[in-house]
Amino acid sequence: MSINKENLNTEYPxxxxxxxxxxxxxKHWSWRHIPPNFSSFSAKxxxxxxGKSYGDSCLLEGGILLDTTQMNKIxxxxxxxxxxxxxxxxxxxxxxxxxxxxxxxxxVTPGTKHISLAGAIANDVHGKNHFSAGNFGNHITKFxxxxxxxxxxxxxxxENKDYFAATIGGLGLSGIITWAEFKxxxxxxxxxxxxxxxxxxxxEFFEINEVSEESFPYTVAWIDCTAKxxxxxxxxxxxxxxxxxxxxxxPNKSPKDGAKPFPFEIALINxxxxxxxxxxxxxxxxxxxxKGISHYNPFxxxxxxxxxxxxxxxxxxxIQYQFVVPLASGKETVRKILEKISSxxxxxxxxxxxxxxxIPPSGMLSFPMRGITLAVxxxxxxxxxxxxxxxxxxxxxxxxxxYVAKDSRxxxxxxxxxxxxxxxxxxxxxxxxxSSFWQRIQEK
Amino acid sequence: xxKKILIFGASSELAHQTAIHFxxxxxxxxxxxxxxxxxxxxxxxxxxxxxxxKTSIYQIDALDFDLHQKLFEDAxxxxxxxxxxxxxxxxxxxxxxxxxxxxxxxxxxxxxxTSVISLSSHAATYFENLGRGTLAVLSSVAGDRGRAxxxxxxxxxxxxxxxxxxxxxxxxxxxxxxxxxxxxxVRTKMTAHMAASPLFSxxxxxxxxxxxxxxxxxxVAYVPGYWKIIMxxxxxxxxxxxxxxxx
Numbered sequence: 174m175s176i177n178k179e180n181l182n183t184e185y186p187x188x189x190x191x192x193x194x195x196x197x198x199x200k201h202w203s204w205r206h207i208p209p210n211f212s213s214f215s216a217k218x219x220x221x222x223x224g225k226s227y228g229d230s231c232l233l234e235g236g237i238l239l240d241t242t243q244m245n246k247i248x249x250x251x252x253x254x255x256x257x258x259x260x261x262x263x264x265x266x267x268x269x270x271x272x273x274x275x276x277x278x279x280x281v282t283p284g285t286k287h288i289s290l291a292g293a294i295a296n297d298v299h300g301k302n303h304f305s306a307g308n309f310g311n312h313i314t315k316f317x318x319x320x321x322x323x324x325x326x327x328x329x330x331x332e333n334k335d336y337f338a339a340t341i342g343g344l345g346l347s348g349i350i351t352w353a354e355f356k357x358x359x360x361x362x363x364x365x366x367x368x369x370x371x372x373x374x375x376x377e378f379f380e381i382n383e384v385s386e387e388s389f390p391y392t393v394a395w396i397d398c399t400a401k402x403x404x405x406x407x408x409x410x411x412x413x414x415x416x417x418x419x420x421x422x423x424p425n426k427s428p429k430d431g432a433k434p435f436p437f438e439i440a441l442i443n444x445x446x447x448x449x450x451x452x453x454x455x456x457x458x459x460x461x462x463x464k465g466i467s468h469y470n471p472f473x474x475x476x477x478x479x480x481x482x483x484x485x486x487x488x489x490x491x492i493q494y495q496f497v498v499p500l501a502s503g504k505e506t507v508r509k510i511l512e513k514i515s516s517x518x519x520x521x522x523x524x525x526x527x528x529x530x531x532i533p534p535s536g537m538l539s540f541p542m543r544g545i546t547l548a549v550x551x552x553x554x555x556x557x558x559x560x561x562x563x564x565x566x567x568x569x570x571x572x573x574x575x576y577v578a579k580d581s582r583x584x585x586x587x588x589x590x591x592x593x594x595x596x597x598x599x600x601x602x603x604x605x606x607x608s609s610f611w612q613r614i615q616e617k
Numbered sequence: 618x619x620k621k622i623l624i625f626g627a628s629s630e631l632a633h634q635t636a637i638h639f640x641x642x643x644x645x646x647x648x649x650x651x652x653x654x655x656x657x658x659x660x661x662x663x664x665x666x667x668x669x670x671k672t673s674i675y676q677i678d679a680l681d682f683d684l685h686q687k688l689f690e691d692a693x694x695x696x697x698x699x700x701x702x703x704x705x706x707x708x709x710x711x712x713x714x715x716x717x718x719x720x721x722x723x724x725x726x727x728x729x730x731t732s733v734i735s736l737s738s739h740a741a742t743y744f745e746n747l748g749r750g751t752l753a754v755l756s757s758v759a760g761d762r763g764r765a766x767x768x769x770x771x772x773x774x775x776x777x778x779x780x781x782x783x784x785x786x787x788x789x790x791x792x793x794x795x796x797x798x799x800x801x802x803v804r805t806k807m808t809a810h811m812a813a814s815p816l817f818s819x820x821x822x823x824x825x826x827x828x829x830x831x832x833x834x835x836x837v838a839y840v841p842g843y844w845k846i847i848m849x850x851x852x853x854x855x856x857x858x859x860x861x862x863x864x
Contacts (some may be wrong), residue, residue: 184813201809243630243806246662257665267821271666504794 185238188483189227191490191553192581194234194609203243205260205351205398213301213323214266217607220345222262224287226296227493228581230344240287240544241349247271248352250507256314261291267555270610273469278360278415281310284525291350296578297342298537301391301473309355311535316353317454322607323352339601342536344577345440362423364416365391365472367462371455375406375508382528385412391472396524397451398549401515406508409458409528415470421466448520452529476523486552492581494561495548497529498573506571514549514568517560521549537594540576549577558582577610585614619701619751619831623647623692625679626706628655630805631755633662634824635703637799642669647692647699649675650706651661680704686735689743689864698747701831702735702740704754709770709807710863721771730773734780741784744793753796753831758839760799761848764864770837778837783838797837798827801844816847 181195197216202209209219218237232238244262251257260270265279265286272278283298292298297310306312315329318336326348328337340347359508368389372378378394385392389412396408416423476482485493498506507526510555514521524547531543551557561582568575574591575583589595603612620643624632627648636646640663653676662671673695677688692701708728715721737754739756744750759767760774778797785795802808804817823840830838838846854862 201806203806204658205660223661243809246633246658247665248661252668313790576711 181235184237185221185224185232185240185386187228187581188225188492189486189491189493189553189581190228190483190488191231191492192609194229194232196233196238197235197238199424200242201243202262202349205244205267208246208319208323208532211605213321217605219606219608220291220349222292223264223287225288225292227491227611228577228610229378230296230577230580230608231292232609233607234609235316238608239349241291244351250275255357255359256354257357258315258352259290260352261289261294261316261350263290264288265290265293269469272357273360273363276361276547277357277467279309280356280358281306281309282473283337283475284474287477289344290353294341294353294406295345296348297534297536297541298578299529299541301393301411301527302531303541304386304392304528305390306341307530307532308534308541310539312355313341313533313535314354316340317351318348318400319351320348321603326378327458334602335366338535338537340536341599342534342539343598343601344538344606344608344610346603346606348603348606360415360485361418362416363469364421364423364466365413365469366416366421366464367411367413367467368462368473369458369460370410370462371407371460372410373407374404375504375511378408378410378526379504381410385410386528386530389414392527393401394526396511397546398511398514398521398524399451400455401512405515406511406526407455408524409455413467416466424466424468426444442539446579447545450588451520451522486550486600489553491550491552492557492561493548493550493579495543495576495579496542496564496568496573497542497546497576498568498571499542499544502571503573506567506573507545507547509567510547513560513563513567517556519554519557519560520553521551524549537598538576538577538592540574542574544573544577548576580610582612585616588614618718621645621647621696621699622701622703623673623689623696623699623740624703624705625649625677625688626755628652628659628702629705629807629825630820631702631803632705633659634820635705635827636663636824637666638825638828639701640667642667643666643805645671645673645696647673647675647696648747649677649688649692651678656672658722663798666817666856680727681730681766682735683730685735685739689739693743695838699743700750702736702744702750702752703831704740704752706732707807711810712767712769716769724863726773730771730776732787733777737777737781737784741793741795744777745788745791749792751794751796751831751834752784753798753827755798755800755827756781758799758801758844762798762859766823794834796831796835798830799839799844799848800827801839801841801847842844 182199183195216236218239219233221238221240241262243262246260248258265288282300293309297308299308318326318328326333326336392412394408394410401409526547528545529541628650650656656674710725726762740752756778757774759771760778781795781797804818805820805825826840
């Protein structure tokens with residue numbers, strides 16, 4: 174298909190701003206009882222939330238993006254059980270503003286709260302509590318799926334089970350989620366008891382991780398990817414639990430939640446700044462262990478505090494490489510990959526390492542599996558893309574797979590092997606929906 | 618605190634985002650608008666946020682001027698009284714599509730100007746008889762100066778602002794508050810077709826600002842507040858220069 178690039182709408186990039194693929198048109202859907210007039214659509218479309226997917230799974234070049242973020246009402250909330258039903262375009266930010274004062278919290282959240290409820294389902298997102306809570310999709314009790322033929326399917330683990338499993342982690346391809354219902358977890362305060370522990374190398378990470386998962390529902394680690402040799406894999410381990418009234422010292426006053434803007438679209442992130450950042454980050458903590466009470470914003474969303482940080486990689490954009498490898502071969506694969514990254518000289522600001530638990534996901538294409546996951550960012554360049562291809566080999570050897578929500582470059586053949594439900598899933602794709610990601614992985 | 622609140626154009630995003638802050642135990646919302654299902658969606662949202670509120674839904678078209686008086690009678694009967702009226706309905710047509718069609722222009726004026734004045738006038742009469750009350754009307758910064766790209770919407774809003782100014786002066790002695798809200802550029806359904814700009818605010822932030830303006834009883838509130846400065850600058854440009862700018 175040839176696309177006239179001059180008329181494309183450039184206001185809807187992906188989070189990594191790579192690849193640069195723009196829609197011909199953006200439509201808005203605002204009221205869930207008034208379906209879009211699909212028969213008037215001149216091209217295929219893709220439902221779109223806040224565009225926080227890093228690569229092309231939230232893009233559709235030359236097609237129609239259907240922005241659902243105005244569909245953001247709460248439908249019902251049961252104070253006793255903590256079950257909330259809301260329209261799909263509502264953001265996690267809005268949900269938190271609603272839930273936290275009422276003593277509840279999201280059951281699972283990724284590292285940004287600027288995502289939509291539907292996007293959280295479509296990517297079956299995970300967070301720091303994967304080993305104790307599974308993915309976000311594990312907490313979904315029900316949702317409504319609108320197909321482009323006008324059918325509205327109520328999906329749950331009991332009803333329309335197949336569409337339920339295809340839509341969770343289904344990348345928005347199986348239809349439009351109009352509303353969803355999930356069970357919140359109780360959280361008497363907005364605060365968390367948090368401990369940060371420095372570790373000197375990868376082995377120490379695994380030691381701390383093992384004991385932490387027994388007593389803390391939330392764990393994650395930041396790795397200094399510039400460290401080599403005996404320091405390889407050094408970093409800071411972060412673990413926490415919901416603060417408890419009477420046990421923890423809860424502050425009276427809520428901190429201000431305002432992101433400091435990062436408007437400069439110049440390549441601020443380069444080898445020198447990254448090296449310095451990683452050094453500062455590792456050394457900001459002098460003591461082996463610190464502990465304290467943290468509001469949920471810095472605990473879960475440290476980067477949301479730096480508005481537009483994704484632009485700091487410059488105009489070319491950036492890619493994130495996130496993989497998971499099974500535990501058995503995982504330690505060795507992670508070590509090899511860190512060695513490759515640190516010796517490449519291509520460095521990354523924040524490298525995140527954690528382990529996934531064994532709660533089975535609800536979706537056909539869900540990413541997490543029992544194992545170790547590592548996420549690393551690179552500015553887009555010929556070298557970084559070449560490095561990613563080398564990392565692919567190690568991930569594949571280790572029996573791992575890559576995360577679609579972060580991807581803009583994996584090979585179609587790899588995708589189809591990583592996600593062996595691929596063919597089964599394809600049956601549930603809405604005939605009028607596609608994405609640039611989906612088109613890409615059909616090739617090669 | 619306001620307990621018996623009539624909102625006209627209750628399904629607008631700014632009305633909804635404002636109402637969220639008023640939703641407290643014991644509050645009764647009388648949600649008026651053209652489409653019942655939309656009003657029901659708003660009612661469900663407010664009730665999910667605060668179970669101890671009451672809501673009533675009332676179908677009415679702003680252009681049915683004959684029904685305006687009955688709206689106030691019905692709202693007062695259902696809620697037992699009205700202590701706050703918020704008028705929030707409006708449309709923003711693409712100026713270049715309507716500027717040469719007088720029927721379209723008059724229709725825009727009907728929605729954004731004369732119906733607002735009619736409803737405000739009925740609200741004023743109701744509050745005057747009651748001896749108290751607050752009327753808050755969503756005008757716009759667009760009403761502060763006529764611009765080539767937006768003067769039909771702008772002049773309709775400008776007339777509303779001037780009308781409210783006079784009404785405020787008249788009712789001041791009776792203890793009735795008239796609040797003119799002038800939102801800046803807000804990312805809503807109304808402006809979804811407009812190109813991105815750093816001047817756009819989020820509806821939730823503007824809703825909170827409107828709530829604060831009503832609670833503090835301001836006469837005229839720019840929301841967000843920095844629009845007061847922007848508009849002061851825009852108003853200060855001499856016409857001889859302004860007419861050459863394509864704003």
